[in-house]
Amino acid sequence: MKALWFDGERLALREIPPPELRPGWARLRVRLAGICRTDLELTRGYMGFRGVLGHEFVGEVIECADTGWVGKRVAGEINAACGTCEACRRGLGRHCPTRSVLGILNMDGCLAEECQLPAANLHEVPDGLSDRMAVFTEPVSAACEILDQVPLTGRERAVVLGDGKLGILCAWVLGTVLSDVTLVGRHPAKLERARWGGLRAVPADPGPEPGADLVVEATGRGSGLHAAMRLCRPRGTLVLKSTVAAPGDINLAPLVIHEITVVGSRCGRFETGLARLRDHRLPVERLIEGQYPLDRGLEAFEHAARPGVLKILIGPT
Amino acid sequence: MKALWFDGERLALREIPPPELRPGWARLRVRLAGICRTDLELTRGYMGFRGVLGHEFVGEVIECADTGWVGKRVAGEINAACGTCEACRRGLGRHCPTRSVLGILNMDGCLAEECQLPAANLHEVPDGLSDRMAVFTEPVSAACEILDQVPLTGRERAVVLGDGKLGILCAWVLGTVLSDVTLVGRHPAKLERARWGGLRAVPADPGPEPGADLVVEATGRGSGLHAAMRLCRPRGTLVLKSTVAAPGDINLAPLVIHEITVVGSRCGRFETGLARLRDHRLPVERLIEGQYPLDRGLEAFEHAARPGVLKILIGPT
Numbered sequence A, B: 001m002k003a004l005w006f007d008g009e010r011l012a013l014r015e016i017p018p019p020e021l022r023p024g025w026a027r028l029r030v031r032l033a034g035i036c037r038t039d040l041e042l043t044r045g046y047m048g049f050r051g052v053l054g055h056e057f058v059g060e061v062i063e064c065a066d067t068g069w070v071g072k073r074v075a076g077e078i079n080a081a082c083g084t085c086e087a088c089r090r091g092l093g094r095h096c097p098t099r100s101v102l103g104i105l106n107m108d109g110c111l112a113e114e115c116q117l118p119a120a121n122l123h124e125v126p127d128g129l130s131d132r133m134a135v136f137t138e139p140v141s142a143a144c145e146i147l148d149q150v151p152l153t154g155r156e157r158a159v160v161l162g163d164g165k166l167g168i169l170c171a172w173v174l175g176t177v178l179s180d181v182t183l184v185g186r187h188p189a190k191l192e193r194a195r196w197g198g199l200r201a202v203p204a205d206p207g208p209e210p211g212a213d214l215v216v217e218a219t220g221r222g223s224g225l226h227a228a229m230r231l232c233r234p235r236g237t238l239v240l241k242s243t244v245a246a247p248g249d250i251n252l253a254p255l256v257i258h259e260i261t262v263v264g265s266r267c268g269r270f271e272t273g274l275a276r277l278r279d280h281r282l283p284v285e286r287l288i289e290g291q292y293p294l295d296r297g298l299e300a301f302e303h304a305a306r307p308g309v310l311k312i313l314i315g316p317t
Helices: A037-042 A137-149 A165-175 A188-194 A224-231 A253-257 A270-280 A294-305 B037-042 B137-149 B165-175 B188-194 B224-231 B253-257 B270-280 B294-305
Strands: A002-006 A011-015 A025-035 A056-064 A073-076 A114-118 A122-124 A157-161 A180-185 A200-203 A212-217 A232-240 A261-264 A288-292 A311-314 B002-006 B011-015 B025-035 B056-064 B073-076 B114-118 B122-124 B157-161 B180-185 B200-203 B212-217 B232-240 B261-264 B288-292 B311-314
Touching (some): A025 A073, A037 A294, A056 A137, A122 A270, A137 A165, A165 A180, A165 A212, A180 A188, A212 A224, A224 A232, A224 A253, A253 B261, A261 B253, A288 A294, B002 B294, B011 B294, B025 B073, B037 B294, B073 B270, B122 B270, B137 B165, B137 B270, B157 B165, B165 B180, B180 B188, B188 B200, B224 B232, B288 B294, B294 B311
Parallel strands (some): A157 A180, A157 A212, A288 A311, B157 B180, B157 B212, B180 B200, B212 B232
Antiparallel strands (some): A002 A011, A025 A056, A056 A073, A073 A122, B002 B011, B025 B056, B025 B311, B056 B073, B073 B122
């Protein structure tokens, strides 16, 4: 089968054997996949990953011991956990220390004709969701993780920093439970695209009033943390979504003085993500800026890497 | 009256007028006061403070419109809040943006013969607590703030980094609710002094096993954050007590990847602190390394500033 393979230095379209089915796993035909910022980072050496890239997809089950799955259209949780360690016993397989992660850690990804995942990771995509919506299940679930981690009453004022894909998705998801959400960005075109429902989308300068109850840092820049600390009220909550280093000496004293709670937030549960996509019709298709067949995958990566580009998909066009 | 006065450059023993009683406030004779690390920082320019230093004390009320207070032995909350802003309405006067803070911000402190505070800030010291125990009310309350902020079941494994006064007090306070607490430090003599009840006190190298549910960073060094992130389990809680900058670029990605919650933690409620001191007989007197009369206050500061010294008190000897 064809696959977008990263050998540690170069990304290439290669012909490789299709995955051999492991016990308890399912083989999937990839219907549509997305390129994520993490994929771009991986091609720059992040995690030292080698293999097939990709972790955002909608697929169809073509082989599985549990034959009930065969033929189903699915999204799949990307962490394959051991199921027996302490984290797994707490229901936090996403934090299993020996987990492999689709297209990120010790497991080939979905930027290929086929991929495989544990059957336990699969979620059927509801009929009402198109592939072009359901392909956002993974990043929407990551945005929904905030709702899982931070108790909200509905009366909070929230600010999301960063008008990239994840920032916009976080703002939309928060908008499904809060009436006062502001997205802060640097790109007028992205801010325009982000406006949905009651969401305010504003430039960083002058930015919103300080004193927000909840600030989500999704700029992908270390410097976003300073802005986030400045905007958060005493005893407020600051959600960290960016996994980049903050440049220069960093003074975390404001966190202590104002007793701010910082919540590191990563992947989320797919049930939650799929339900939000379906019930709230999040306008995720607005984020799509291009779709390429797998054969033109390298071109797709080049497009995705251009500054300011939102979502690039790989699948039949 | 005599007072230890910092003019922005030098600390000096000065003769100044006693405080004029404001409406709703109480005038106090200081019975015993403590020198805190923050006081040392203030003499190095922190907060740009000028005036009488000191915020840890036990005093006796000598004048108050509410005459019920007169003659009482008290400890006093150090934040004087406006009482009407949003933070105050939430019961968080400690975060009132226009607050003044005893000996730290726009208010003369307690390293003097007398000081004053709003009557609402006063807490009577229970009879069973000596001055030498009760003078620890402020730092013990700051340690107890962790219990106010982090829900604990009693089954958590906790690690406290830093064998300074605050680290030791945090470890003792956690030891009143958790059976598995480890204090990590660099000073054998302090670790020896810290051992109390079931508390393990160990050197930083090799330090405890990673995977702690709760890690308290109280090293007073920015680099402590790295060690704290390494020791905290996925979805665990990291309490920040140090208000110092982390040196060099700092990679907060582990917080995101492991979805760690960081809780900035500062002052605490005095009811809680006094109750812990009384009910658990925390062995705070072990931390006292010297006591000087106010007249020898400068000498007391020199002693407090020596590396490795724990608590220095100012009061009748």
